[in-house]
Amino acid sequence: MVRAAEKRLRIDGRRPPTADTVAAIGTLCDGAEDSGGPGPVVIEVSGTPESGWTGRLTVGLVNKWERALRRLERLPVTTIAVADGDCGGPALDVLLTADIRIAAPSVRLLPPVVDGATWPGMALHRLAQQTSGTAAVRRAALYGTPLDAARARALHLLDEVTDDPAAAVAKAAERTAPFAGPELAIRRQLLLDARTVPFEEALGAHLAACDRVLRRSTGEAAT
Known part of the structure; x- marks a missing residue:
């Protein structure tokens, strides 16, 4: 199958x-x-x-x-x-x-x-x-x-x-094609949660996702 x-x-x-x-x-x-x-x-x-x-x-x-x-x-x-x-x-x-x-x-x-x-x-x-x-x-x-x-x-x-x-x-x-991996799954979950999770509760997850992006981009810039 x-x-x-x-x-x-x-x-x-x-x-x-x-x-x-x-x-x-x-x-x-x-x-x-x-x-x-x-x-x-x-x-x-x-x-x-x-x-x-x-x-x-x-x-x-x-x-x-x-x-x-x-x-x-x-x-x-x-x-x-x-x-x-x-x-x-x-x-x-x-x-x-x-x-x-x-x-x-x-x-x-x-x-x-x-x-x-x-x-x-x-x-x-x-x-x-x-x-x-x-x-x-x-x-x-x-x-x-x-x-x-x-x-x-x-x-x-x-x-x-x-x-x-x-x-x-x-x-x-x-x-x-350019979009794959854990970050895609995280964005999807943020969207799924958006209809039911209040802004104040969702903020932490969004900030954590932003922090991961910043850390990764900083690391790439350093190399």
């Missing part, structure tokens, strides 16, 4: 998370963390859960899945998601963790519905955190109402909608 040299993975949203899927994300993250290279992680996502998809899920497995997604969200390299067609369940979960989200015009984002209610996974948290809480997002989160490509783009849940996703991925990879 994982092509380590390219740091690529495909997630099929028709199927529920499994131990193998969790392991595949772990392998992908291991490769990205160990390579030290600037290349991005690229994850192709599509599909939405079929009826009865939660039948073999347990809370323990869901917890492992969510933790794997959190690790993906904190990688020291750029993450690019490429979406096609309907995306729900695991496909939507992964899409919402990515730094850059590229989609075909056919994309629809669909929070899956189970027993008359939407699945209450962390995708709901990310949908609310990453948007301004518009009526469209509320309808998606509460009732599973699809968000088509145009709406998702307007809500900034997608960065680009294109008929040529491969070319868009290549451009994004080239644009982000």
